Amino acid sequence: MPQGGTLSPLLALVALHGLETAARGYIRQRQYLQRELCVCVYADDFVILHKSLDVVLQCKAAVEAWLQEMSLELKPSKTRISHTLKPYKGNVGFDFLGFNIRQYPVSKHQSGCKSGQKLGFKTLIKPSKAKVALHTQKLRDTIDDYKTAPQAALISRLNPIIRGWCNYYSKICSKQTFFRCDYILFSQLRAWARYRTGQYNFKTLNKYWHRIGNRLTFSTKDGKCLAFHAETPISRYVKVQGNRSFFDGDVIYWSTRKGRHPELPSRVAGLLKRYKGQCPECGLRFTGNARIEVDHILPKQKGGTDRFDNLQPLHRHCHDVKTARDRVEKGAGDNSRTIEEPCAVNMCAVERIERTANSVGRSSGQLTPR
Numbered sequence: 242m243p244q245g246g247t248l249s250p251l252l253a254l255v256a257l258h259g260l261e262t263a264a265r266g267y268i269r270q271r272q273y274l275q276r277e278l279c280v281c282v283y284a285d286d287f288v289i290l291h292k293s294l295d296v297v298l299q300c301k302a303a304v305e306a307w308l309q310e311m312s313l314e315l316k317p318s319k320t321r322i323s324h325t326l327k328p329y330k331g332n333v334g335f336d337f338l339g340f341n342i343r344q345y346p347v348s349k350h351q352s353g354c355k356s357g358q359k360l361g362f363k364t365l366i367k368p369s370k371a372k373v374a375l376h377t378q379k380l381r382d383t384i385d386d387y388k389t390a391p392q393a394a395l396i397s398r399l400n401p402i403i404r405g406w407c408n409y410y411s412k413i414c415s416k417q418t419f420f421r422c423d424y425i426l427f428s429q430l431r432a433w434a435r436y437r438t439g440q441y442n443f444k445t446l447n448k449y450w451h452r453i454g455n456r457l458t459f460s461t462k463d464g465k466c467l468a469f470h471a472e473t474p475i476s477r478y479v480k481v482q483g484n485r486s487f488f489d490g491d492v493i494y495w496s497t498r499k500g501r502h503p504e505l506p507s508r509v510a511g512l513l514k515r516y517k518g519q520c521p522e523c524g525l526r527f528t529g530n531a532r533i534e535v536d537h538i539l540p541k542q543k544g545g546t547d548r549f550d551n552l553q554p555l556h557r558h559c560h561d562v563k564t565a566r567d568r569v570e571k572g573a574g575d576n577s578r579t580i581e582e583p584c585a586v587n588m589c590a591v592e593r594i595e596r597t598a599n600s601v602g603r604s605s606g607q608l609t610p611r
């Protein structure tokens with residue numbers, strides 16, 4: 242299996258399964274040390290975190306002994322011991338999977354808190370310097386390759402590189418790095434423009450840069466523009482609960498988290514994500530055996546549409562309440578029967594069969610075959 246192949250991280254994880262147990266093995270008796278120990282493994286890369294240096298050193302020895310059984314050993318040049326806040330042997334913080342993890346001393350106003358106590362520092366995770374350099378180098382090489390190509394071709398080539406890289410780092414403190422990358426990219430493109438026109442002046446600027454919104458954007462005349470790093474929104478990563486797995490059958494949890502699930506219609510899953518797994522009528526969260534129905538916020542009879550904005554997920558009983566209220570609002574003198582829109586009812590796939598049996602005597606229980 243070549244290194245860097247698609248399966249290689251998975252195979253490495255399989256081969257190194259048990260590394261955490263080995264690291265924890267020697268402190269089995271001491272529960273309080275166990276709790277504070279954190280082991281993160283990805284492919285052949287791993288980090289052991291603990292506040293005590295002794296524990297880290299002993300874990301290292303335990304891992305070395307465990308690897309020895311498989312005729313493997315730690316590479317000294319890639320193994321280092323560091324402190325996240327204070328320098329230890331010239332190292333502060335550490336890099337893991339392209340992220341730099343480090344704590345910075347800050348004033349009491351910006352300090353992180355633990356149990357109401359000010360810590361005096363703040364943990365920031367940023368893209369590592371090496372990876373930023375690699376990224377800017379890649380941009381530079383691409384621009385060099387497209388020296389004589391049309392501007393539109395260069396933009397089409399650069400955009401996926403920028404978007405892909407920014408998406409990877411969009412869960413951490415990357416905004417400043419993104420701004421810096423934009424600045425570097427501007428310099429690289431200026432050199433590109435100078436090469437093509439022989440000089441860099443306002444004429445060159447007007448040829449390749451246009452004002453879009455209120456900023457100068459590297460774009461073609463017909464509106465094809467280069468993506469900005471700093472436009473990527475930063476959204477924090479929420480850790481997956483406990484031992485959950487995508488295949489554990491918890492349809493509601495995974496739909497709420499990802500906005501899609503193979504066992505649920507994509508519209509329902511999308512709505513669950515949008516409403517954060519809560520029923521807007523009663524404010525309660527949907528649970529494992531909840532019956533979810535899709536409701537039109539503005540009923541179709543009043544001109545409501547099937548657009549995603551006009552839909553909301555409701556409990557079955559909340560949907561009944563909402564439909565009754567819509568009927569009252571429509572006017573007591575109006576004798577026409579309010580019929581629930583056939584496409585309004587849509588539900589969890591696992592519930593559908595059960596529901597079909599129940600809905601025989603129910604006038605509004607029309608199901609949409611999907």
Ligand SMILES: [Zn+2]
Pocket residue numbers: 520521522523524525555556559
């Ligand atoms: Zn409800």
